[in-house]
Amino acid sequence: MISLSAARLPIYFSARRRSRITISVLLLVAACTAPQYDDQTDKLISQLQTDVDTGIVSLITLDRKIKSLSGKTDAASQKALADAKIKAGYDANTSFYEKVDVDLTSLQTRVDAEPSAATPHLDAAIKDLRDNILAEEGSIQATHQKVGVLSEAYLRNAKTLVDAQIGILLTRELGLKTGSSGASSSGAASGAAGATRQM
Secondary structure: OOOOOHHHHHHHOOHHHHHHHHHHHHHHHHHHOOOOOOHHHHHHHHHHHHHHHHHHHHHHHHHHHHHHHOOOOOHHHHHHHHHHHHHHOOHHHHHHHHHHHHHHHHHHHHHHHOOOOOHHHHHHHHHHHHHHHOOOOOOHHHHHHHHOOOOHHHHHHHHHHHHHHHHHHHHHHHHHHOOOOOHHHHHHHHHHHHHOOOO
């Protein structure tokens, strides 16, 4: 049997084929390496949390305003109530969900660009975050679209659950930054993410 050693690769493979083999080996090695701290991933996670919290807090404020104006019969209060309901409605907040979608896509792309042993856990955590916030039945977006105006109680519960998921991802990055192992927290991120579908 012929042994295809590194020294003899030029004889048996074309330059293009050798290049493909080299890339495949490098990707395999990268996938097996320990996770490393990445400043850009850290920033993307923080941006996601900022955008999610800003959107949810805005909706909470609007629901409070709606409650405070309900029952008032003067013209000014009735107009303010109608305006608040429009601003709290789904159609007025599609840009929030689009922004979160972009944040999650950017984070997913960054995580997958530098694969490590933690990548499958992170991918699962990001998918569960997406399912909890966007489009999936029972998600914040789907519920908003269905009921029109989200209540403060619902929003606070949803915020607690989503913040917990994002917080685990942030804790993992902080652990990597300070030299702690991120593998266990990555697994926790996936497990906790899957447990937060009950909103």
